[in-house]
Amino acid sequence: MPQNLSSTEFRFQIKDSLIGAQMLFVAFGALVLVPLLTGLNPNVALFTAGAGTLVFHAVTGRTVPIFLASSFAFIAPIIHGVNTWGIPQTMCGLAAAGLFYVLLSLLIKWRGSAVILRILPPVVTGPVIMVIGLILAPVAVHMAMGRTGDGSAVLVPENTAMIVSMVSLITTILVSLLGKGMLRLIPILCGIAAGYILSLFFGLVDFSPVFKAPWIALPDFVLPQWNTDAVLFIVPVAIAPAIEHFGDVLAIGSVTGKNYLEKPGIHRTMLGDGLATSLASCLGGPPNTTYSEVTGAVALIKSFNPGIMIWAAIFAILLSFVGKMGALLQTIPTPVMGGIMLLLFGAIMVVGLNSLVKAGDDLMEARNMCIVSLILVFGIGGMTFSAGDFSLKGIGLAGILGILLNLLLPGRSAEKNRDYKAMTGAEK
Numbered sequence: 564m565p566q567n568l569s570s571t572e573f574r575f576q577i578k579d580s581l582i583g584a585q586m587l588f589v590a591f592g593a594l595v596l597v598p599l600l601t602g603l604n605p606n607v608a609l610f611t612a613g614a615g616t617l618v619f620h621a622v623t624g625r626t627v628p629i630f631l632a633s634s635f636a637f638i639a640p641i642i643h644g645v646n647t648w649g650i651p652q653t654m655c656g657l658a659a660a661g662l663f664y665v666l667l668s669l670l671i672k673w674r675g676s677a678v679i680l681r682i683l684p685p686v687v688t689g690p691v692i693m694v695i696g697l698i699l700a701p702v703a704v705h706m707a708m709g710r711t712g713d714g715s716a717v718l719v720p721e722n723t724a725m726i727v728s729m730v731s732l733i734t735t736i737l738v739s740l741l742g743k744g745m746l747r748l749i750p751i752l753c754g755i756a757a758g759y760i761l762s763l764f765f766g767l768v769d770f771s772p773v774f775k776a777p778w779i780a781l782p783d784f785v786l787p788q789w790n791t792d793a794v795l796f797i798v799p800v801a802i803a804p805a806i807e808h809f810g811d812v813l814a815i816g817s818v819t820g821k822n823y824l825e826k827p828g829i830h831r832t833m834l835g836d837g838l839a840t841s842l843a844s845c846l847g848g849p850p851n852t853t854y855s856e857v858t859g860a861v862a863l864i865k866s867f868n869p870g871i872m873i874w875a876a877i878f879a880i881l882l883s884f885v886g887k888m889g890a891l892l893q894t895i896p897t898p899v900m901g902g903i904m905l906l907l908f909g910a911i912m913v914v915g916l917n918s919l920v921k922a923g924d925d926l927m928e929a930r931n932m933c934i935v936s937l938i939l940v941f942g943i944g945g946m947t948f949s950a951g952d953f954s955l956k957g958i959g960l961a962g963i964l965g966i967l968l969n970l971l972l973p974g975r976s977a978e979k980n981r982d983y984k985a986m987t988g989a990e991k
Contacts, residue, residue, distance in 0.1 A: 627832060754899075803962075
């Protein structure tokens, strides 16, 4: 036992470390899902989740029991970016998205959180989130049917793929609906496990990469390379998760009974999130975000000590150096991931729809109808604006278009934001 700790303090440290390991287990399925879907390295994602969480707690003074890890909101732009520019240049765009959070945190500190909601009301962020989910629907369907994400090649016979993907999907749904206690917090992990076990019987798993991989290895970090197109394409995607950050901080505040909008302040939590995202991207990992699964686990076990998340971060960093872990994760067959994605991308769309419903805006009112309909059609339909070598399309185009329409179209009134400010607890 360390000499500078009393026996009581030492026991508390052991207890906190065990709870921290449990928190990492809760987050693990979603954490590694993003790199597996986007072609990034899962060991790097583990490292950057841990490092990002430590940065967040350093910025916020270890006051908020939050764990940061891979953000689902960036799956579509990462897939597009990796296929278009490669991983290093995609990381440049993702790092810029983190800096966008930093700028928002400075704006919030200067003008208050209400200014963000005036620029980015639900009528903008809701449909942008919906675009993120819907634009990925074909990728999920292709993978669930045993094809590559673009449908260009068959990886697994369709009948076999459908059986595996549906078992993964149904397991995820049943666990999320019927699971009790901690089990209910890990539906993605359960779905992956069920599909993986079934894949073993179909002979879809190749363990040779696991045998070849070393036990201990440095994560395969990737440094960013500058690409203006990647920056302009990806940064608007940060609009949606930036607004969701308010809800995440309020959620953990309702669990612990503390007002984190005042202390440490939403500007500090946003700053921590942004710095964590930029750090992750500078090392080749996916952007970070606060994890609602971990918030649910905090509510379940009634342990509100932020130090627990420090332990979870330490365990994530240590696990990232296990070479065989990353190799094992990359043996998960495509249909297993496809089955999970069918639910995941639909759920992202529903989150956006729910934000519109909660805001209470009349979507049949001409101004709202124009904003929502154009964001959805431009984003999902494949509209592209080009100038020379630069082009803007998809989620990035949808986000910029929504902001411009909201600022330029006449008929905007203060009442537009009241319901949303009440929902998020934002103050002037």
